Amino acid sequence: MKIIYMGTPEFAVKSLEHIFNHGYDIPLVVTQIDKKKGRGKKLQPTPVKEKAIELGIEVFQPEDINSDESYNKLKNIDPDFIVVAAYGQILKKRILELPKYNCLNIHASLLPKYRGAAPINWAIMNGDSYTGITIMNMEEGLDTGGMFLKHEIPIEWEDDSQIIHDKLAEVGSNLIIEAIELIVSGDAELTPQKHEESSYAPLLYKGVGNIDWTKTARKIFKKVMGLKPWPSAFTEYKGQKIKIQRVDIEEKEHEITPGTIVDVEPDGIKVAVSDGFIIIKQLQFPGKRSMTVKELLLGNDIEKGYIF
Numbered sequence: 577m578k579i580i581y582m583g584t585p586e587f588a589v590k591s592l593e594h595i596f597n598h599g600y601d602i603p604l605v606v607t608q609i610d611k612k613k614g615r616g617k618k619l620q621p622t623p624v625k626e627k628a629i630e631l632g633i634e635v636f637q638p639e640d641i642n643s644d645e646s647y648n649k650l651k652n653i654d655p656d657f658i659v660v661a662a663y664g665q666i667l668k669k670r671i672l673e674l675p676k677y678n679c680l681n682i683h684a685s686l687l688p689k690y691r692g693a694a695p696i697n698w699a700i701m702n703g704d705s706y707t708g709i710t711i712m713n714m715e716e717g718l719d720t721g722g723m724f725l726k727h728e729i730p731i732e733w734e735d736d737s738q739i740i741h742d743k744l745a746e747v748g749s750n751l752i753i754e755a756i757e758l759i760v761s762g763d764a765e766l767t768p769q770k771h772e773e774s775s776y777a778p779l780l781y782k783g784v785g786n787i788d789w790t791k792t793a794r795k796i797f798k799k800v801m802g803l804k805p806w807p808s809a810f811t812e813y814k815g816q817k818i819k820i821q822r823v824d825i826e827e828k829e830h831e832i833t834p835g836t837i838v839d840v841e842p843d844g845i846k847v848a849v850s851d852g853f854i855i856i857k858q859l860q861f862p863g864k865r866s867m868t869v870k871e872l873l874l875g876n877d878i879e880k881g882y883i884f
Contacts, residue, residue: 577600577601577656577657577756577760578601578602578603578653578654578655578656578657579595579600579601579602579655579656579657579658579659579756580602580603580604580605580606580650580653580655580657580658580659580675581595581602581604581605581606581624581628581633581658581659581661582605582606582607582641582658582659582660582661582663583605583607583624583660583661583662583663584607584608584622584623584624584662584663584664585622585623585624585662586623586741586745587661587662587684587741587744587745587748588623588624588661588662588663588682588745589623589624589627589745590745590746590748590749591659591661591682591745591748591749591752592605592624592627592628592631592661593627593631593749594749594750594752594753595659595749595752595753595756596631596633598753600756602631602633603633603634603653603655604633604634604635604636604649604650604653605624605625605628605633605634605635605636606635606636606637606638606641606650606663607622607624607625607628607635607636607637607663608622608637608663608664608665609637609638609639610622610625610637625637636649640665641663641665641667641671642665642666642667642668642670642671646671647670647671647674650671650674651674654676655674655675655676656675656676656677657675657676657677657678657679657680657756657759658671658672658674658675658678658679658680658714659680659681659682659752659756660679660680660681660682660714661681661682661748661752662682662684666718667679667714668716669716672714672715672716677759677760678713678714678759679713679714680711680712680713680714680724680752680755680756681711681712681713681714681719681721682709682711682748682751682752683695683709683710683711683712683719684696684707684709684741684744684748685699685707685708685709685710685777686706686707686708686710686726686728687710687712687719687723687726687769687774688719688720688769688770688771688773688774688775689773689774689775690707690775690776690777691718691719691720691774691775691776691777692718692719692776692777692778692779693777693778693779693780694777694778694779694780695707695777696737696740696741696744697737697777697780697802697803698777698778698802699731699740699777699802700731700735700736700737700740700798700801700802701798701799701801701802701803702798703794703795703798704731705730705731706728706729706730706731707728707729707731707740707744708726708727708728708729708744708747709725709726709727709744709747709748709751710723710725710726711723711724711725711726711748711751711752711754711755712724713766720769720771720774721769722766722767722768722769723766723767723768723769724755724758724759724764724765724766724767725751725754725755725758727747727751729743729744729747734801735801736800736801736802736804736805737801737802737803737804737805738804738805780803780806780807781807782807784803784807785799785803785807785808785809785810785819786809786810786811787799787800787809787810787811787820787884789811789834789835789847789848789849789850789854789884790834790835790849790850791849791850792849792850792851792852793825793826793827793849793850793851793852793853793854794825794827796809796823796825796849796854797823797824797825797854800820800821800822800823804821804822805821808820808821808860809821811835811884812884813878813882813884814879814882816861816862817862818859818860818861818862819859819860819866820856820858820859821858821859821860821866822856822857822858823854823855823856823857824844824854824855824857825852825853825854825855826846826852826853826854826855827851827852828851828852828853829851829852830848830852830853832848833848833883834848834849834850835847835848835849835883835884836848836881836882836883836884837878837879837880837881837882837883837884838853838880838881839880840869840873840878840880841869842869842870842873843855843857843869843870844856844857844869845859845869845878847884856869857869859872861876
């Protein structure tokens with residue numbers, strides 16, 4: 577059983593490792609090209625590349641997975657499956673048709689909800705009470721293929737995107753094995769998606785984190801959790817962009833202008849919102865490390881009455 581594995585970020589590492597540990601032959605791992613990161617702008621391998629090297633698997637990093645060179649390389653392997661997890665390039669029809677069985681995608685939402693690049697973050701920001709993994713048969717549309725398996729997990733109040741990411745990576749690694757076994761045995765059932773129920777989870781960008789203080793306390797709380805650890809929710813204080821990394825909420829009627837700093841104490845900065853207050857617990861100023869409000873106030877003043 578030969579499986580070509582395609583993935584790039586940390587989310588895709590667990591499934592690669594799980595497939596390998598179950599004894600499947602992975603002759604090739606395909607991942608995105610190395611990118612420059614950090615202050616030194618050094619080339620950094622993708623998390624999937626690092627894991628593949630550790631496992632002794634050949635790594636292929638094409639700029640265009642749909643080029644003739646890429647297609648011929650994959651075709652020569654004659655795979656039984658191609659498994660994709662957050663790879664980062666759209667596969668065209670001739671690639672999708674290469675495997676003997678299926679080209680499978682490990683998608684971090686309960687399709688058809690949240691098709692697209694950032695399903696975990698948007699599920700949290702939208703206040704969903706649950707999310708999950710879908711093992712999908714890939715086709716040319718964006719996350720539109722039929723579904724083999726789903727597994728649901730709750731989103732708890734204190735779950736940020738990293739916590740849900742880690743939980744779903746674990747779920748996906750188990751579910752992909754189950755799907756492969758069902759398909760090979762002939763027992764798998766493919767369920768079409770209800771396209772009219774679909775929604776889109778667009779790629780995150782830094783500006784999406786800008787806090788609108790006229791929103792409800794719960795909405796702002798979920799934005800902070802959904803964008804933690806990246807790109808982070810933020811606001812501006814006297815011309816400086818401040819990342820807001822941990823907050824509590826207090827739901828209480830008032831007539832204070834939203835965004836007003838109403839109190840500054842070591843245990844939090846209290847800010848008015850439409851239906852109560854946000855208490856900022858942890859934040860980060862430009863060029864500084866992340867710190868609690870207590871740590872911040874040791875060497876800095878925050879102006880009470882200032883409006884974000």
